[in-house]
Amino acid sequence: MKPIQILATAMLTCTMAGCHNSGKINYPEAPQDGTVDTIFGMKVSDIYRPLENDTAPATLAWVEAENKVTQDYLSQIPFRKAIAERLTHLNNYVKRGVPSRENDGKYYYSENDGLKNQAVIYRTDDPLSSEREEFLDPNSLSDDGTVALTGLSQSKDGKYTAYTISRSGSDWTEIYVMDTATKQLLPDHIEWAKFSGAEWDGDGFYYSAYPRPEEGKEFSNANENHQIYYHKIGTPQSDDTLVFSDPANPLHFHGAQVAGKNPVMFVSVGGQGVGNALKMRSNGGWVTVAPDQDYETSVIDVIDGKIYLLTAFGADRRRVMVADVANPGRENWRELIPEGDGVLKGVQLSGKDLYLTYEKDASDHVSIYSLDGKKKSDVKLPGIGSVGFSTSSKYPEDVFYSLSSFTSPATVYKFNPATGESSKVFQPEIEGVNLDDYVTEQVFFTSKDGTKVPMFLTYKKGMERNGKNPVYLYGYGGFNVSLTPGFSANRMLMLENGVMYAQTNLRGGSEYGEAWHEAGTKMKKQNVFDDFISAAEYLVNEGWTSSDYLTIEGGSNGGLLVGATVNQRPDLFKVAFPRVGVMDMMRYHLFTIGWNWASDYGTSADSPEMAKYLLGYSPLHTVRNDGTPYPAIMVTTADHDDRVVPAHSFKYAAALQAADTGDAPKLIRIDSKAGHGAGKPMAKVIEEYADIYSFMFYNLGITPGSVTGDSKK
Structure with missing residues (x-):
């Protein structure tokens, strides 16, 4: 009453x-x-x-x-x-993220059962089953829910899982490492990272960080000299190796990416343009892939000596290009998938297929292409809205996505590449609300x-x-x-x-x-x-x-x-x-x-x-x-x-x-x-x-x- x-x-x-x-x-x-x-x-x-x-x-x-x-x-x-x-x-309903199959062969997804301050990460052998185990609960990291989980990244062999957190909504990032199988927290701890995750390579990972800020000015002073370090598991942060720095350009962002079965390291350089430059590590030095920050360019993956790139260079609405690892300069790029009617928002690899997400009149559409640039089909989405895909180059049969709209909470689907059909995995329900x-x-x-x-x-x-x-x-x-x-x-x-x-x-x-x-x-x-x-x-x-x-x-x-x-x-x-x-x-x-x-x-x-x-x-x-x-x-x-x-x-x-x-x-x-x-x-x-x-x-x-x-x- x-x-x-x-x-x-x-x-x-x-x-x-x-x-x-x-x-x-x-x-x-x-x-x-x-x-x-x-x-x-x-x-x-x-x-x-x-x-x-x-x-x-x-x-x-x-x-x-x-x-x-x-x-x-x-x-x-x-x-x-x-x-x-x-x-x-209205907020007290179950919300679930898209499952992702990781390098240990298990599936991971986030879920908030209603009013938890932060979503919990679960692990399972079967994403269609109700059997699961809690992998990481960010709510246990603080008394008031103000420590947020901002990312998870598993080593190539699945042995380790790095997770990143933010405290009290700050952009400053801390990185912790767990033993994936036992969930035991390891001593490794990275501070003062920013706009960075953990990019695994061998027995460690790359991350981007700024010099420790002046005490009392952590949240206001200008951030300068973004640097990339390599951290080896089991060592203190003070022993980390400086991998990339550019003191002549203190207002640049630097982000590391490792791609391909035979790992190739790339560094994205941004901060002073609408796009980013791109460099590739080669023979102990750096080779230029994209020379300037006038266009957005990102690495989709490296397959059989070829770099697959998503770029706005020469295409306002973006296109897919390919370059040889041996000769990756922009002048040697070849067009694989030309610019289309919609804006190409993202490209994900699943086995030997590329899933392209286009935006047309502010809603999402997905098409599938082969690695030779030929269109295979469109994904028949069950509605109009915003889509988020989870794919794996290692497990091409595991394709999941979520679809949401103004009148529909994010619903999770499993996509069957062989039949082109989608089956519903999870649909939220809000008690007492007729959407x-x-x-x-x-x-x-x-x-x-x-x-x-x-x-x-x-x-x-x-x-x-x-x-x-x-x-x-x-x-x-x-x-x-x-x-x-x-x-x-x-x-x-x-x-x-x-x-x-x-x-x-x-x-x-x-x-x-x-x-x-x-x-x-x-x-x-x-x-x-x-x-x-x-x-x-x-x-x-x-x-x-x-x-x-x-x-x-x-x-x-x-x-x-x-x-x-x-x-x-x-x-x-x-x-x-x-x-x-x-x-x-x-x-x-x-x-x-x-x-x-x-x-x-x-x-x-x-x-x-x-x-x-x-x-x-x-x-x-x-x-x-x-x-x-x-x-x-x-x-x-x-x-x-x-x-x-x-x-x-x-x-x-x-x-x-x-x-x-x-x-x-x-x-x-x-x-x-x-x-x-x-x-x-x-x-x-x-x-x-x-x-x-x-x-x-x-x-x-x-x-x-x-x-x-x-x-x-």
Whole structure:
């Protein structure tokens, strides 16, 4: 009966108070020092510079005060607790990953039986059987679930298994090693690795790491000099051998890959372009395979002296090339599978077949080719959505994949290469939720310059175009990242309460190849904001919603998107969530790996023109201060975010709160022991979305009627 009482109270309170904040909030005063930078003759104010020091006492005091203001506000929302309870119920279902047959001949997969903070890794002799054993439980690595498993890698003989972890959401990686058969933890332990797994070769593995950072600045100082080491099992990290380093280019990333039965080592070099260079180890030295970072190039595998490559060189939508190990330079590459209509997202080897995953209009399609480049067949997928394949060159009969969509959780299938048929291995079920009640359609709208842009709309069947439907619009638009259909249990809470979820495929992503990506970069970045604004206008003009019911959200580069579009069109939105966003475009390149984003953004140090362009849309620097009403805004960030440092959100929130933008709340939610988002424990995910959805419904003036599990509103 308790949830029903909460709902009844919520309905009464919202009726009387209008479900929105009606008074001004007393925000904490942020530390400031009056800093003004001169950039190519332009005076650029940065008065909240002290907030960049995230360990300073003044910053810590401000963070504590801001969190108190935010929690005081959220605690007054009468249905917040009921939303958290409903989200807990919606997430309490079994989720299983795709089985993978490893070098020891056994199958491994992840599973969360409901509300565990982290998924558990299981091992079995038969993935179709219920018999299995627990191999590794990341929940045992911490008391609060903030240690996340980020990767598993088995030695070529299957004797050892290396696993990588992240603590509190940081990008810093630690590597541990187990005896695969006994599951005994070995003494080997690697620290300060980053953007790296364990790449096995013989009795050890390669990994990429940075020099140990300055104490107290582990999560903010710029990372430079990425190096590759070789670690031999049974030895301390201090004895590891430096294999690859490039001190002349401290802002490069370096990643190792070992391919082929007769192991060949490759090093990918990135960080200063849209793609990567590629080098191959040969006779104790290095031979160039791909000479520059202008195109993405990756090694699929090495077979019978031939290197199979996936590349964007000469193909905006990517193609497959082949080169001889004896003569691997780009000038000697031969085309194996030409560029197709869709964007080639990935290629996997299974025995003597290549499985190619193409993206067409933001959904996945899979084709099978032989090693001589001839197409054999298409995989008949059981639906439209996003697919993830698991194949093995050693065990070609073992092909598994998952398929998910906006209205279907990830379902696992086994594919039979001989018959071309798929059989269901595992399908999740969410108690009390009928997914057939919802529908997804894809539409194309026209952006400001006439470009057609796709968008997915997911909503409850029977929704009318009355201009009063709440809509939650999500976008990203950058770094060659494509937004394809995917399921979210949290999102179901919105859908069952009559909210439409709209996901748009903005320029800057990879949906239509490199030209689509390039059209949203550097001095064309405004195209991305125009696309997002046009998406919102389309939803209004088509009668789905109005500005009084429109919420927008984006994270990281998408946080920048939300911040910029709110400043440009504050009248168009009612609620906004800029999450872990890049908000200071004049200084982003000075923190951790921010310099890596220059290929998409450009930097304020590049030229007067680039600096002026960045200043023209930088969310921190373009907040209005003239009484223009802004939507209700809740910024989100985390104390261990060393991808987009929290200083971005700190300074932006301080500027918002100090500006004259009307009485709608401008809050910041600062999570602790959390990072950019990956590996966040289930408990924290539920807490965060309970706050986000509570804030949204409250400021839309809507009571979420399903929070008790009752479909009535």
